Every structure is written in C-alpha cells, then in structure tokens.
Amino acid sequence: MTSGLPPGLEGNLVEYVQGGVADWLPFDHKRFYTNAFIIQGDKILLGLKKRGFGINKYNGFGGKVEPGETLTGAAMRELKEEAGIDAPLEHAGSLLFVTNGVGWAFQIEIFSARSYSGRPTESDEMRPKWFSFESPATSDADAILPPIPYEMMWDGDDHWLPLLVQGRKFVGRIDSVTQDDGKFAMTRHWFGTVISDD
Numbered sequence: 001m002t003s004g005l006p007p008g009l010e011g012n013l014v015e016y017v018q019g020g021v022a023d024w025l026p027f028d029h030k031r032f033y034t035n036a037f038i039i040q041g042d043k044i045l046l047g048l049k050k051r052g053f054g055i056n057k058y059n060g061f062g063g064k065v066e067p068g069e070t071l072t073g074a075a076m077r078e079l080k081e082e083a084g085i086d087a088p089l090e091h092a093g094s095l096l097f098v099t100n101g102v103g104w105a106f107q108i109e110i111f112s113a114r115s116y117s118g119r120p121t122e123s124d125e126m127r128p129k130w131f132s133f134e135s136p137a138t139s140d141a142d143a144i145l146p147p148i149p150y151e152m153m154w155d156g157d158d159h160w161l162p163l164l165v166q167g168r169k170f171v172g173r174i175d176s177v178t179q180d181d182g183k184f185a186m187t188r189h190w191f192g193t194v195i196s197d198d
C-alpha cells in the first residue's frame, strides 16, 4: 500500500490520481506552511491573495509556520490574521510542492473547519469570498454563489479540493518547473487518500 510513493510522502495511502512522466525533482529540505478552508453546507470560503507569493490567486488562508508554533496553532493564527475569524481547524491533508532550482520544498498542511466565529474581513493580504462547490442547478436559486474559480487557483487544486469538501484525508505531491514567463508548469503529480488505521 505504501510502496511506490513519491519521495517525501509517507503514510498509509491509496492512490487517488496521478499524472505526468517527468522524474520527481530533487529537494533537500521542507519548509512548513499552513492553508485553511471554511466549509459550510455547499459553500467554501477562499481568499484572493493581494500580495507576495501567489498574488491574484484564490487560495485558503495560511502562511509560514513560525518557530515554536504547532501546525494547528499556526493555521489558526494565519486564519485570524488574514480573514479575521476563529475556527476549530482540523488537519485535513498534506501537500508537497517541489519546483526546479529552489532546493527546498513547500510542505503545506491543509486544515478545515465546518464552523467559525467572527465575520470574514478583508486584510492587507487576503480578500475573503464565498464560492459554491455544487453545480448551480442544485443550489438555492436565491443564494447562488460563483463556482470554485479553479482558473484563478494553483494548478492541481482541482484534484484535492473535492477530497477536502468530502472530508476525505489526502496526501499529495506536485512538481512544477518555472517557465520563461515566471509561471509554474506542472510536470508530475500524485495524490492519495489516507486509509484510517482504526
């Protein structure tokens, strides 16, 4: 079950989807980040990144794990700083992003919560906005939200966000190379779901 996993991934995993034929890229260490999503009914809260890495993309709320912080503590701090809300975040998955010429990899710990307190509020870094993950035909006509804007998100998000909203734990790796225009192009990916050991 755990044989043949991409380098850097571990756990009791069963393959969910994979693609690309390039060799896995080398890296020598991981840097830890968090990324948190609020899910309620058929809607999900995303934020438009206003500055820095990933500018003009929608993503969850998160950032670097600071020395001495737990992953959950860092996720809660970033959610508060970037979206102005508190939530009982739970670990939902892990993603490893490797790019060429960097030497280190992003280890992104994904968190989610089904409730929150406070009111989502724009910060210097993120502009929160609700999206629907159901097709419009099944939504309440009075409360139609835009669909998840995959075209304005990181490549590969369409593989794991459905698992997140279904509450299925996942682990994945995405390798990308930097193109001449500075954008990333995915060269290989692998996602698995976690088999619970209880």
Ligand SMILES: CNc1ncnc2c1ncn2[C@@H]1O[C@H](COP(=O)(O)OP(=O)(O)OP(=O)(O)O)[C@@H](O)[C@H]1O
Pocket: 033, 034, 035, 052, 053, 054, 059, 060, 061, 062, 063, 064, 097, 106, 108, 154
């Ligand atoms: C390449 N593929 C990726 N796909 C999806 N999400 C990605 C990502 N790579 C990084 N991320 C997320 O992007 C944010 C960066 O955080 P970033 O703004 O740099 O950190 P932090 O808030 O600590 O920075 P400041 O120094 O305060 O600006 C953080 O949520 C992190 O999880």
